[in-house]
Amino acid sequence: MALHSSTMFDCIVIGAGIQGSFTAYHLAKNQKKTLLLEQFPLPHSRGSSHGQTRIIRRAYAEDFYTNMMDESYQLWAELEREAGIQLYRKTGLLVIAKAGNEEFEAVCKNMEQTQTPWEHLTAEQLKLKYPGLFLNPGEVVCCDHNGGVLSADKALRAVQEQFQHMGGAIKDGEKVKHVQPGQVVTVTTTSSVYEAKTLVITAGPWAQKVLSPLGLELPLKTLRINVCYWKEKISGRSGLQQNFPAFLGISLDGEEHEVYGLPSQEYPGLFKICYHGGNEADPEERELPAKQTQVQDIQILCNFITKYLPGLHPTPAVMEQCMYTNTPDNNFILDHHPSHKNIIIGCGFSGHGFKLSPLVGKILSELASGKQPSYDLEPFRVTRFKTPLNSSL
Template sequence: MEVYDSIVVGAGIEGSSTAYHLVKNGHHTLLLQQFPLPHSRGSSHGQSRITRMAYGSDDYYTEMMKEAYKLWEVLENESGTTLYKKTGLLVVGKVGDDQIDGTVRALRKYSLPFTSLDGQVLRQKYPMLNYPEDIAGVEDHSGGVLFADKALAAFQGQFVKQGGILRDNEAMVDVSPGDIVTVKTNKGSYRGRNLVLTVGPWATKVLPSLGIHIPLKVLRISVFYWKEKIPGTYGAETFPIFLEDNAIRNFDVYGLPSLEYPGLYKQCLHSGPEIDPDRRDDTDSSWVLDAIKQFAAEHFPLLEAHPAITETCIYTNTPDHDFVLDRHPACRNIIIGAGFSGHGFKLSPVVGKVLSELAMQKISSYNLSYFKIDRFPK
């Protein structure tokens, strides 16, 4: 039976990026995906994601984002596809908040362009927002929109173009560890010197069977699209991507300018009800809609009162919202990427590089102490 250098299970953005980096480094690589591609059952679908350079007090993410921007550009050039639109990012919060001060510190530390806005200037520059003068803003000029579906397709396309094998509609049913790992699916059996597991919300089901118990929570995220009362008010040419930290029940609210659907502004709460990924619609999330409607009515007065379209996504959160990027403690040729906590997409070019380095047993490009499996109490 053929032996692959690496088998990657899970062809979301993290797994597809990992497979892409492996094949670029000469690894004979198999990428497996349980659903037919493209699909909307996980965390990587949809037309757009926010990207930004600064990560407040989390310097290690800001450091990784510097390379992520460069790697997105490489993928754009390789695929001949536009994957990013620069709009800038507006972060709002009370003067002295960690989100505001931390963002400014990170932008200064890495000499990144930004503009600080006091309450009065914020109200003057963005009259389409409604905030009191004790709310300030920071503009991260590197922020923008990633075209998510196109990015995922670009990673997969380049992977296949460079000799990778992609099999979709093929679910993993068993793993037999060893010097050569055997992966059984509903359609066959495959052998590899390394196995990378990037299975998204299904990590809660796959990892315990391998003796890995990470306290992951799988959340269903509602994504709302609101019609503008005046077309173009929140359009990509006039309004940046948006973030308010701890806006609702200590959760962030994100917004993206009208871009995907003409005249519809995208907004969502960075949280939702906990779910089983195989029964994602069995949970009531009406509280999310009620909360975000109240938020929009208060702070975005030029949006209609009710969202025109609602879509869903899934987050898989760790308790500290940092990723897991590590080797299995007992099976060193099994690599785990999990718990991307709703902010992994923008970092996926670097995540894929890191996971591929682990699989190839190279020295990591980054300090991975923040991402260890054993940081959680047993």
């Protein structure tokens, strides 16, 4: 196929998931001529940003995330005002753990120090407020009162629409095949060639495939996640329909497992309760049937449901797939390419990046515009990993 002649932009963003879309939105807000490239026709469900819901919370063990959430909440509200839709639903978020669990203690300490509205709940208070959700002896629970649920699909659509209203261009169904670094970066897709002063790579689970030819090997793992929805044993009788919060169960039963849940939204009467993890898989193989090893995740969830939510059937009623892209420390990567300063990387969101995406987009747009980033990016640097540069290139 004949390629079109090159077009010059201030910035090209590769990947129209939530992170790339918010990056493009902030660039356009700052009058940068921006092109957002997406390999699949939009909307699609093959990356990490699809589906109707995501948890939003300040309840983090790492203080830098708790601190960043303040501005992220403000930016979500700004998008809601601009788009004229509601994206955030306040339900409260519970964190459940064994008493003395270090992560739990750190979460409470961070919320206290940042004046986040929160409280410890006793088993009695939990029973009164959230009937149907049970604690086991020796377990503790706290509530991040402003935690809740984001409408993910709606948010993705809204941010892309706002970007286009501000004059931004989206080209979907165009896979980036080649990136030529330089003072001007040349990007070749399946149908065109584009040029830009800066490039942002927010390719989600495909990040490593885009970065390898640019000489960068990051320790990213792509995981296939089973997204499970559970039904009440007797409709309306579990006590969960009236007032179900979002929740995280951390290191219960002395295991490292993390389980999270959200109130019913996607499927009337079904609750989204998932295992925070999965099996390594190539994003191209995401649609293949579940492997035998994946039954493990489901078994952990079935045990969890039986113990903590006995009003639900302990077998999933609906199962869907999504992808995580994990770093070894589960912290994001937000940085310049070590050898090409006008190439910016945003990846490794490790299954918790949605709530922070408006701020991630702002930070990546600052890096792409040569501005001082508004936050200390030390926890997010490429250089925290050993030998990220592929010396053969």
